[in-house]
Amino acid sequence: QSQQVGFIGLGNMGSRMANNLIKAGYEVTVHDLNRSAMKLFSERGILTKESPFEVAETSDVVITMLPSSANVLDVYTGPNGLLRSGNVLRPWLFVDSSTIDPQTSRRLSVAVSNCSLKEKKHNRETPVILDAPVSGGVLAAESGTLTFMAAKICNNLALAVSMLGVSEGFALGQSLGISATTLTKIFNSSSARCWSSDTYNPVPGVMEGVPSSRNYDGGFASKLMAKDLNLATTSAEEVGFKCPLTLQAEQIFMELCNQGHGTKDFSCVFRHFYSGKDE
Numbered sequence: 001q002s003q004q005v006g007f008i009g010l011g012n013m014g015s016r017m018a019n020n021l022i023k024a025g026y027e028v029t030v031h032d033l034n035r036s037a038m039k040l041f042s043e044r045g046i047l048t049k050e051s052p053f054e055v056a057e058t059s060d061v062v063i064t065m066l067p068s069s070a071n072v073l074d075v076y077t078g079p080n081g082l083l084r085s086g087n088v089l090r091p092w093l094f095v096d097s098s099t100i101d102p103q104t105s106r107r108l109s110v111a112v113s114n115c116s117l118k119e120k121k122h123n124r125e126t127p128v129i130l131d132a133p134v135s136g137g138v139l140a141a142e143s144g145t146l147t148f149m150a151a152k153i154c155n156n157l158a159l160a161v162s163m164l165g166v167s168e169g170f171a172l173g174q175s176l177g178i179s180a181t182t183l184t185k186i187f188n189s190s191s192a193r194c195w196s197s198d199t200y201n202p203v204p205g206v207m208e209g210v211p212s213s214r215n216y217d218g219g220f221a222s223k224l225m226a227k228d229l230n231l232a233t234t235s236a237e238e239v240g241f242k243c244p245l246t247l248q249a250e251q252i253f254m255e256l257c258n259q260g261h262g263t264k265d266f267s268c269v270f271r272h273f274y275s276g277k278d279e
């Protein structure tokens with residue numbers, strides 16, 4: 001019997017992930033608060049639902065790809081949430097791919113394991129939830145090559161710092177008269193090479209198909225990076241770990257958000273923080 005998959009959160013990442021499931025032949029039902037995001041699916045004959053609760057009623061597996069912990073809690077435990085219906089559920093598997101704090105993931109795990117299943121599946125009487133955040137950005141979401149992991153906030157603090165480092169290096173190089181294309185060739189064949197320089201270059205016009213070459217639209221929003229850095233600094237504080245670079249990166253991304261660039265891709269730090277240019 002084929003698995004019915006529910007997908008909630010059809011933004012930059014989720015829309016592409018859901019598309020890949022549809023392409024792979026799964027029967028997918030989708031939901032998002034944003035009607036225009038849902039319309040892009042209903043126009044193609046994909047079943048859409050008005051609430052997470054309705055998605056749960058028709059799905060064996062439910063995947064969530066939402067901005068933050070508060071949204072994930074709302075979708076799972078809100079009045080029309082996935083876990084409504086007297087705690088007797090159809091879905092046997094929940095996969096949360098949003099980047100959220102470990103405390104919320106643990107809370108959800110308890111809430112899900114306190115539910116029971118309408119029908120025993122895979123020898124289980126209670127549903128399971130996987131904390132499965134992803135890395136790779138919208139390009140990997142599109143091509144189906146995302147990496148699923150635990151430890152996401154550690155990955156993202158390293159990413160934020162490497163994006164800042166690459167941007168700072170490019171900005172200094174340009175101030176010294178070296179073009180971004182030359183700097184990119186040099187970085188990518190020497191020890192500065194990293195994802196921020198060879199796959200997701202922050203300088204407009206250097207690479208095709210990345211957010212920097214489309215006015216920093218449609219990638220990984222600066223406000224989501226600020227959220228992840230806050231998750232990292234909060235977790236570090238809890239265990240008494242010092243993280244000076246993460247704190248500095250958090251401040252920079254918060255500043256970008258306060259200047260009104262929160263919805264632009266996080267690589268816009270190159271333009272708005274280092275190049276001092278405003279739209």
Ligand code: NAD
Pocket residue numbers: 008009010011012013014031032033034037065066067068071074075097098099100134135136137138219220221224228
């Ligand atoms: P996004 O803001 O583009 O999309 C989120 C979607 O969730 C939106 O369509 C929004 O309408 C919907 N939504 C919000 N609250 C909802 C609710 N209560 N019920 C139903 N729908 C709701 O975000 P994104 O860039 O796709 O990122 C999603 C998650 O993945 C975030 O946690 C982010 O940190 C993480 N992530 C993003 C990237 C990236 O490159 N964009 C990469 C890896 C991980």
